[in-house]
Amino acid sequence: xxxxxxxxDEDYSQWYNDIVIKADMAETSAVRGCMVIKPxxxxxxxxxxxxxxxxxxxxxxxxxxxxxxxxxSFFSKEANHVKGFAKECAVVTHYRLKNDENxxxxxxDPDAKLEExxxxxxxxETIIWDTYRKWVQSYRDLPLLINQWANVVxxxxxxRLFLRxxxxxxxxxxxxxxxxxxxxxxxxxxxxxxxxxxxxxxxLPVRRGVKSENERFAGAENTYCIEALxxxxxxxxxxxxxxxxxxxxKAFDVKxxxxxxKLEYVWATSWGVSTRLIGALIMAHSDDSGxxxxxxxxxxxxxxxxxxxxxxxxxxxxxxxxxxxDLLVKHGIRVKxxxxxxxxxxxxxxxxxxxxxxxxxxxxxxxxxxxxxxxxRRDTLTKEIISIDGIENIVIDLxxxxxxxxxxxxxxxxxxxxxxxxxxxxxxxxxENKGGxxxxxxxxxxxxxxKIKEETKATLRLLPLDYGENEEAGKxxxxxxxxxxxxxxxxxY
Amino acid sequence: xxxxxxxxDEDYSQWYNDIVIKADMAETSAVRGCMVIKPxxxxxxxxxxxxxxxxxxxxxxxxxxxxxxxxxSFFSKEANHVKGFAKECAVVTHYRLKNDENxxxxxxDPDAKLEExxxxxxxxETIIWDTYRKWVQSYRDLPLLINQWANVVxxxxxxRLFLRxxxxxxxxxxxxxxxxxxxxxxxxxxxxxxxxxxxxxxxLPVRRGVKSENERFAGAENTYCIEALxxxxxxxxxxxxxxxxxxxxKAFDVKxxxxxxKLEYVWATSWGVSTRLIGALIMAHSDDSGxxxxxxxxxxxxxxxxxxxxxxxxxxxxxxxxxxxDLLVKHGIRVKxxxxxxxxxxxxxxxxxxxxxxxxxxxxxxxxxxxxxxxxRRDTLTKEIISIDGIENIVIDLxxxxxxxxxxxxxxxxxxxxxxxxxxxxxxxxxENKGGxxxxxxxxxxxxxxKIKEETKATLRLLPLDYGENEEAGKxxxxxxxxxxxxxxxxxY
Numbered sequence: 001x002x003x004x005x006x007x008x009d010e011d012y013s014q015w016y017n018d019i020v021i022k023a024d025m026a027e028t029s030a031v032r033g034c035m036v037i038k039p040x041x042x043x044x045x046x047x048x049x050x051x052x053x054x055x056x057x058x059x060x061x062x063x064x065x066x067x068x069x070x071x072x073s074f075f076s077k078e079a080n081h082v083k084g085f086a087k088e089c090a091v092v093t094h095y096r097l098k099n100d101e102n103x104x105x106x107x108x109d110p111d112a113k114l115e116e117x118x119x120x121x122x123x124x125e126t127i128i129w130d131t132y133r134k135w136v137q138s139y140r141d142l143p144l145l146i147n148q149w150a151n152v153v154x155x156x157x158x159x160r161l162f163l164r165x166x167x168x169x170x171x172x173x174x175x176x177x178x179x180x181x182x183x184x185x186x187x188x189x190x191x192x193x194x195x196x197x198x199x200x201x202x203x204l205p206v207r208r209g210v211k212s213e214n215e216r217f218a219g220a221e222n223t224y225c226i227e228a229l230x231x232x233x234x235x236x237x238x239x240x241x242x243x244x245x246x247x248x249x250k251a252f253d254v255k256x257x258x259x260x261x262k263l264e265y266v267w268a269t270s271w272g273v274s275t276r277l278i279g280a281l282i283m284a285h286s287d288d289s290g291x292x293x294x295x296x297x298x299x300x301x302x303x304x305x306x307x308x309x310x311x312x313x314x315x316x317x318x319x320x321x322x323x324x325x326d327l328l329v330k331h332g333i334r335v336k337x338x339x340x341x342x343x344x345x346x347x348x349x350x351x352x353x354x355x356x357x358x359x360x361x362x363x364x365x366x367x368x369x370x371x372x373x374x375x376x377r378r379d380t381l382t383k384e385i386i387s388i389d390g391i392e393n394i395v396i397d398l399x400x401x402x403x404x405x406x407x408x409x410x411x412x413x414x415x416x417x418x419x420x421x422x423x424x425x426x427x428x429x430x431x432e433n434k435g436g437x438x439x440x441x442x443x444x445x446x447x448x449x450x451k452i453k454e455e456t457k458a459t460l461r462l463l464p465l466d467y468g469e470n471e472e473a474g475k476x477x478x479x480x481x482x483x484x485x486x487x488x489x490x491x492x493y
Numbered sequence: 494x495x496x497x498x499x500x501x502d503e504d505y506s507q508w509y510n511d512i513v514i515k516a517d518m519a520e521t522s523a524v525r526g527c528m529v530i531k532p533x534x535x536x537x538x539x540x541x542x543x544x545x546x547x548x549x550x551x552x553x554x555x556x557x558x559x560x561x562x563x564x565x566s567f568f569s570k571e572a573n574h575v576k577g578f579a580k581e582c583a584v585v586t587h588y589r590l591k592n593d594e595n596x597x598x599x600x601x602d603p604d605a606k607l608e609e610x611x612x613x614x615x616x617x618e619t620i621i622w623d624t625y626r627k628w629v630q631s632y633r634d635l636p637l638l639i640n641q642w643a644n645v646v647x648x649x650x651x652x653r654l655f656l657r658x659x660x661x662x663x664x665x666x667x668x669x670x671x672x673x674x675x676x677x678x679x680x681x682x683x684x685x686x687x688x689x690x691x692x693x694x695x696x697l698p699v700r701r702g703v704k705s706e707n708e709r710f711a712g713a714e715n716t717y718c719i720e721a722l723x724x725x726x727x728x729x730x731x732x733x734x735x736x737x738x739x740x741x742x743k744a745f746d747v748k749x750x751x752x753x754x755k756l757e758y759v760w761a762t763s764w765g766v767s768t769r770l771i772g773a774l775i776m777a778h779s780d781d782s783g784x785x786x787x788x789x790x791x792x793x794x795x796x797x798x799x800x801x802x803x804x805x806x807x808x809x810x811x812x813x814x815x816x817x818x819d820l821l822v823k824h825g826i827r828v829k830x831x832x833x834x835x836x837x838x839x840x841x842x843x844x845x846x847x848x849x850x851x852x853x854x855x856x857x858x859x860x861x862x863x864x865x866x867x868x869x870r871r872d873t874l875t876k877e878i879i880s881i882d883g884i885e886n887i888v889i890d891l892x893x894x895x896x897x898x899x900x901x902x903x904x905x906x907x908x909x910x911x912x913x914x915x916x917x918x919x920x921x922x923x924x925e926n927k928g929g930x931x932x933x934x935x936x937x938x939x940x941x942x943x944k945i946k947e948e949t950k951a952t953l954r955l956l957p958l959d960y961g962e963n964e965e966a967g968k969x970x971x972x973x974x975x976x977x978x979x980x981x982x983x984x985x986y
Contacts, residue, residue: 034560067527
């Protein structure tokens with residue numbers, strides 16, 4: 001399984017790609033930039049969806065579905081949005097194919113040209129706010145707390161499986177509120193929901209903050225974000241939540257009659273996470289033996305592998321393994337019994353190790369005699385033989401231990417790779433030679449931010465949530481001008 | 494709520510549309526033929542998805558995700574498929590927008606023309622079988638039992654909410670097998686899964702059968718179907734399962750090395766149901782007071798409405814209503830407590846009745862005194878005042894009763910509207926004046942089938958599963974030629 005598998009040190013980028021491919025998570029397709037999400041990768045997405053969907057519903061949101069296509073003219077309605085999204089899009093111009101009369105096979109029917117081109121949604125603010133206009137008349141109709149699970153398309157030139165693909169799956173929340181404060185609170189609340197999900201389920205610590213004007217969502221007044229650190233020292237934006245002000249309400253003329261009987265524009269938020277999270281999950285915990293999955297998101301938390309030499313042994317071992325599986329399943333554990341007769345145990349060990357199954361239980365004839373089982377941990381690659389009595393509690397405890405261990409390991413890594421830079425030379429040295437998050441003073445201008453990016457490839461990942469409030473005396477590392485506080489830089493995905 | 498609401502007898506088509514719109518299920522969008530599925534309609538789809546997804550997984554299937562776009566050339570590879578699907582499709586020809594230098598706003602960048610056009614998937618056999626080629630080498634790789642939840646686009650000219658829209662949501666199963674018999678069994682198995690779902694969850698009885706060659710899926714060797722009868726006497730195809738033979742394996746060159754070490758083409762099935770089922774659900778049970786939902790698919794099975802005159806009453810009534818809700822939720826019942834202070838009870842009664850909530854519980858100050866509650870059934874529109882003791886069991890029992898009652902009512906309706914026709918005049922009379930399913934002898938030719946359709950608009954809905962085996966002597970009602978057995982005709986959606 002792990003043959004021909006490159007280590008992180010040898011080639012981090014290749015290591016990532018090898019895991020995605022060899023752990024059967026996804027692959028490129030015949031369509032440029034579009035991936036096929038294979039069953040094992042999709043099962044992880046389903047686990048993520050279930051957890052997030054529950055969190056959204058617990059915070060009062062409902063799901064709905066809006067059209068895949070957006071009329072081209074909609075993109076021109078919000079001045080900033082158009083700059084950000086009316087770019088690399090898939091454009092539908094025709095609605096019919098036909099057989100070429102000259103024998104050229106199937107061709108696009110020139111008579112079936114659309115009057116107005118349709119854009120495959122890169123994000124849905126425009127079509128949704130066009131719809132909300134019809135749904136909102138009075139303060140009684142607010143708030144609208146709606147989420148959509150959908151596919152979106154952004155025609156990326158350089159793609160990487162999960163991290164950047166032309167088509168990807170995501171959820172996009174779009175809420176409408178009667179007051180500014182309520183919308184701001186919603187945007188902040190959903191940032192916390194994302195942070196909680198990434199930390200508790202993905203076992204990946206995040207920094208919460210605000211984007212600079214430069215990195216803000218096109219059409220937002222404020223973009224909140226969570227940023228995580230990958231093992232190569234690069235940051236990855238794991239989720240964003242936008243306070244949109246009244247920009248889309250104005251663009252699409254969405255007004256409501258307030259309690260005070262005044263006609264006012266509606267306040268908005270939007271927030272999203274995508275299949276990109278699977279890329280983050282892979283890079284956060286995996287090692288040179290392959291994928292490592294946190295138990296809460298592992299499609300199978302336990303794999304049971306029966307060991308036998310002949311048919312007689314097989315009968316009794318597989319029977320015991322089935323009982324073991326039933327016992328664990330009864331306790332809510334997700335278990336795979338790998339009783340394939342076409343593969344040897346060694347092959348199975350390697351395969352499930354590579355696929356990151358948190359716990360492996362191996363059961364042979366001697367275990368049956370001795371009432372034991374071999375239990376192996378994927379995170380530490382350790383194993384021991386233990387009594388099978390009370391195995392269900394041992395497994396449950398160990399799954400919790402592994403989940404915490406992965407989080408703590410990632411937290412330790414992040415802390416060890418977060419630096420304070422107090423001079424431009426120091427900053428450059430860290431970015432170039434160490435990587436990681438760099439906390440530094442900045443003069444607050446886009447101009448400086450862009451120059452830093454140009455010289456070092458580091459981007460401004462976030463302003464802390466208390467930026468400007470908790471002032472620490474300091475001068476911008478680049479210009480020496482006064483700074484309102486430290487912000488976080490890093491090279492990023 | 495139900496004001497301006499047309500009855501079934503007055504205008505069935507308008508009645509259907511009114512329910513969809515006024516029960517807040519869906520609406521048309523700014524994009525021609527594409528609908529917005531509103532939260533209440535989408536919640537029903539989520540209930541359907543959850544039930545179906547569990548049934549698919551219980552029968553060994555896993556989910557995956559394939560690209561939205563399909564290269565145009567793929568459609569030419571399977572000779573029959575091309576005839577069926579390379580028609581009314583959304584065609585992507587460009588991948589970039591830009592600002593018009595002449596001030597014309599946003600335009601499609603003529604320099605960003607795709608070398609080969611991409612088709613927004615109308616169904617995914619081609620892209621999936623192109624992928625399966627890479628996944629299948631040996632019999633050890635088989636079977637592949639994969640399902641996809643996705644959006645698809647077919648550029649319909651005449652659309653109706655849920656029943657026929659340009660974009661719709663569905664699931665499509667695509668399986669690959671080593672033997673013909675295994676693939677045939679799979680196609681039949683999934684037909685049974687669909688039938689079980691529609692009968693048990695949607696409370697809608699179905700006829701199972703096989704499509705005639707004429708109505709077969711483009712590229713299939715056999716199309717199994719389930720057909721249900723709507724209240725206007727028209728049939729609705731509720732799901733199809735196709736045995737595809739080796740057609741797609743040959744078109745996309747998918748071969749495997751068998752146990753006997755021979756290189757063979759893979760056998761295939763595909764099967765799907767869509768958001769069309771929501772249209773069927775609406776038409777199956779609803780009445781002149783609005784939507785009627787079977788408890789198993791109702792987003793809320795019970796609505797609790799507190800009744801009060803002043804703030805003092807409100808406090809105690811709403812508190813009791815909350816306790817009642819908690820009690821029912823604890824027993825696994827989906828409950829909405831409508832404690833909006835902005836609407837009167839009468840408005841709430843009408844709204845939830847129109848939205849088809851199976852049970853309404855109303856609680857007022859006198860109920861608190863007497864330890865009672867008013868319980869109302871949506872299916873029969875009856876109500877009574879009962880003791881609140883043991884209300885959880887009363888509600889659970891009543892939900893089961895309503896579920897059975899809806900099924901039995903629909904079954905009785907179908908049986909009363911299924912006729913045997915033994916002459917052409919009789920056939921025409923039933924189709925024209927009564928509607929419903931008509932069981933009649935047919936000579937087995939496409940020619941006759943098409944002539945019957947031309948003259949009566951009735952289509953051949955299905956050949957019974959035992960067609961030709963259980964021979965009943967007879968002559969074709971149209972040509973008088975010998976018949977292998979009765980088949981089912983109806984006008985259809």
